[in-house]
Amino acid sequence: MLAGYRLTDAIPLLIFAAVMAWRLRSLDRARPLRVATLWVLPALVLLLVGLALWGMPPRPTGWLALFAGLIVGAAVGAQRARLMRLHVEGEGEHARVMVRSSPAAIILILAVFGLRRLLMPGYHPAVGGHPGGTAVLLTDAMLGLAVGLICAQRATLWVRSRALSAQHRSVSRDFG
Numbered sequence: 001m002l003a004g005y006r007l008t009d010a011i012p013l014l015i016f017a018a019v020m021a022w023r024l025r026s027l028d029r030a031r032p033l034r035v036a037t038l039w040v041l042p043a044l045v046l047l048l049v050g051l052a053l054w055g056m057p058p059r060p061t062g063w064l065a066l067f068a069g070l071i072v073g074a075a076v077g078a079q080r081a082r083l084m085r086l087h088v089e090g091e092g093e094h095a096r097v098m099v100r101s102s103p104a105a106i107i108l109i110l111a112v113f114g115l116r117r118l119l120m121p122g123y124h125p126a127v128g129g130h131p132g133g134t135a136v137l138l139t140d141a142m143l144g145l146a147v148g149l150i151c152a153q154r155a156t157l158w159v160r161s162r163a164l165s166a167q168h169r170s171v172s173r174d175f176g
Contacts (some may be wrong), residue, residue, distance in 0.1 A: 030098040033086065035165075038158050042151040049143050062140040069141035073148025080149070081156035088168040095168060097161040 058066060085100045 024103070030085075030087070030089075030100040033097045033099040033157065033161055035097060035158060035161050038154045042147075042154050045147055045150050049147050052143060058136075058140045062137060065137045065141040066144040069144025069146075070148040071144075073145035073150075074152040075148075076145075077149035077152035077154075078156045081153045081160065084157065086157075086160055086164050088164060095165070097164055099157070 053066075087098050087100075088095050089098050090096055
């Protein structure tokens, strides 16, 4: 135990650090943006969150936490999508929108994760505490955050990719 931390306290941080390191490794590579399937993840998340809320409906304060998380998540998701770099490769029928994550987008996710860890009330691994009575409220807020982040990010990417494709088609017609 280093400074009061147990190994079980560090496992989520190690997993998160590994995922972020993997994401940072692939920042320079553009990958095709599958515009036709951008709706799949938001639909799946909405279904799962809907089932969770149906199985255990929140109290009024839980609904407030959920909507607050939804608003914060939507703001973060839209900003993250704006930070992603989009461009079109190819011409004519073979043109496709490519996406490349920005380092700022990854830093934004790291900042949200760090802020969440700092603001979690009553949690301090060194004294063995955990959120206790606020755990359900935090869960409701995190459900809203996930829905807002994923839906706003995908919607923003869809809008940006359609505008970029339309612009590319008009430029291709003008010069082609």
